[in-house]
Amino acid sequence: MMRVLPSACLALSVAALLGACAPKEPETATEPAVAATAPALKLPVSINATMVALVDHASEPLWVDTYVAPTTDERWAEAEYNAYQLAVAGKLIQLAGTGPNDANWVSDDKWKADADELSAAGMDALAAAKARNVDQLNTAGDRLVAACESCHRSFKPDLPTMGLYKSPNYPPKTE
Ligand code: HEC
Structure with a gap:
């Protein structure tokens, strides 16, 4: 995309132009890398x-x-x-x-x-x-x-089961 300077800037002195209209410092230095911010893959259940x-x-x-x-x-x-x-x-x-x-x-x-x-x-x-x-x-x-x-x-030895048990009827015991 082309950058167009706001016309107001053209009327300013060179010194003011440097301060007011100079391109902003790239923020990459302060922003964490993408890899670090991506959430770790996690199971949706326990x-x-x-x-x-x-x-x-x-x-x-x-x-x-x-x-x-x-x-x-x-x-x-x-x-x-x-x-x-x-x-x-x-x-x-x-x-x-x-x-x-x-x-x-x-x-x-x-x-x-x-x-x-x-x-x-x-x-x-x-x-x-x-x-x-x-x-x-x-x-x-x-x-x-x-x-x-x-x-x-x-x-696992001392851990509770957290109320989750498998069905006692699975799998079926006969064909
Ligand atoms: C790498 C570790 C690991 C392996 C391998 C593993 N388990 Fe588990 N299992 C656990 C832990 C830890 C718990 C307790 C989880 C909790 O309470 O939050 C658990 C819980 C369970 C439970 C539910 C709690 C209960 O006692 O009823 C069952 C059933 C179970 N495991 C069956 C199995 C079977 C069958 C296998 C093998 C085919 C197996 N597990 C292999 C770590 C393991």
Whole structure:
């Protein structure tokens, strides 16, 4: 855009012109960089809610020693979706949500390692589901449980559940 000097300035002395009409100092020096002001990506709910509604919900149907192992293509496809959810959840819970402890947890290296392990176990479960292999799914399930327990031992032991429990009727116990 072309800058047009206000005509009043033209009538002023050179000294006044420098003061009144000189271009303003660029403000970049005092303004924080864009990256610093961009809000950190945050979950819209608590990590606890994510645990119940995503992590726990997706993992339960994969416990093949507790629930009926998949036999149909439809159930195997569900197992694949659950495995995807866990693989992604392990990364999601590395973002803080609205819970009071979330920010502390996600900044802890042990938390990150346990969450990455959850993702890795989810990827194992995905490979097992794609291979339609119950034994492999069972092995992935063992790795999953170990990831849950490792993190819960470190971060959850004395914490209340904040009133969020999974449904006792999910998943269905029969085909
Ligand atoms: C990286 C850490 C971490 C991993 C991995 C993890 N959890 Fe959690 N989980 C937590 C924390 C911390 C809480 C408590 C949150 C709160 O109370 O605000 C929690 C809460 C829960 C809750 C709700 C509280 C309760 O006791 O009912 C369930 C259910 C749960 N987790 C299941 C699981 C399952 C199943 C897995 C593995 C498939 C798992 N979690 C993996 C950290 C983890």
